[in-house]
Amino acid sequence: MVPRVHIDLSAPGISHLQLTQFGLKLIIAGGIALTVSFWWIGTTLHDKIDVLADHTETIITQTRQVVAQATSKGLDLSDHAIQNIPQHISFVKHVRERVGFSWTQLLTDLESAVPGRVTMSTVSLDEKTNTVLLNGSSQSLQDLNRFIHQLEKHPAFHDVILTQHAKKKKTKKKTATRQSFIIFTMNVSYDPTHEYSQTIQS
Numbered sequence: 001m002v003p004r005v006h007i008d009l010s011a012p013g014i015s016h017l018q019l020t021q022f023g024l025k026l027i028i029a030g031g032i033a034l035t036v037s038f039w040w041i042g043t044t045l046h047d048k049i050d051v052l053a054d055h056t057e058t059i060i061t062q063t064r065q066v067v068a069q070a071t072s073k074g075l076d077l078s079d080h081a082i083q084n085i086p087q088h089i090s091f092v093k094h095v096r097e098r099v100g101f102s103w104t105q106l107l108t109d110l111e112s113a114v115p116g117r118v119t120m121s122t123v124s125l126d127e128k129t130n131t132v133l134l135n136g137s138s139q140s141l142q143d144l145n146r147f148i149h150q151l152e153k154h155p156a157f158h159d160v161i162l163t164q165h166a167k168k169k170k171t172k173k174k175t176a177t178r179q180s181f182i183i184f185t186m187n188v189s190y191d192p193t194h195e196y197s198q199t200i201q202s
Contacts, residue, residue, distance in 0.1 A: 106132070106190060113150040113157065117143040125190070132157075132190045137168075138182045151188055159189040 070076075106125070110132075114120060120136040138144040144165065151157045165184040 102192065105192065109154065109156040109190075110134075113147070113154045115143055115146050115150060118147045130190050130192065132188050134184075134186050134188065136184060138184065141165075141182055144182050144184055148186070156191050157188045158191070159187075161187045163187060 103125075107123070110120070110123065115138075117139045118136060119138070120134060122133075122135040124133045125131070126133070138147065144162075148160050148162065151160045163185045165182055167180055168183055169178045169180045
């Protein structure tokens with residue numbers, strides 16, 4: 001029996017070459033996939049850009065029409081004029097508050113917050129800050145504290161500040177007795193635009 005001999009005639013390193021070829025095929029396939037993905041993304045972005053461009057052109061055309069209509073009616077819609085709009089609004093609001101101020105309403109609001117044992121001597125208003133200066137007297141510190149509390153819970157008044165107070169005495173003519181009382185001065189902010197729907201019980 002003749003012995004069988006197996007001789008490998010392939011070039012050395014052929015297995016490594018085959019692995020390299022397989023790796024290159026994978027790289028090529030990945031490159032093709034990325035190219036297709038980039039192409040699809042690019043096409044989608046171009047479509048969106050075209051839509052946005054159409055919308056932008058429409059807005060520009062409509063804006064030009066509005067500006068033309070405003071100009072024909074004597075309105076200034078320039079950038080400088082638009083930037084000055086907040087100042088005009090603030091001025092109009094200020095004038096509206098000044099015109100709409102009512103001393104009758106202020107005295108009515110104040111009367112609803114003054115307890116029975118507190119007497120007001122003078123009431124003055126700083127129209128620039130809507131701050132009311134109150135001068136008056138109370139029969140006791142408890143009455144003064146109650147008055148401050150009434151002002152603080154009133155919707156038309158806030159930021160009550162007692163600037164000064166002092167204890168005084170006066171003599172009753174009929175009984176010749178001396179009775180003490182409290183004189184005070186306070187500042188309180190007033191909101192003339194409030195909606196006062198219920199009366200505060202004193």
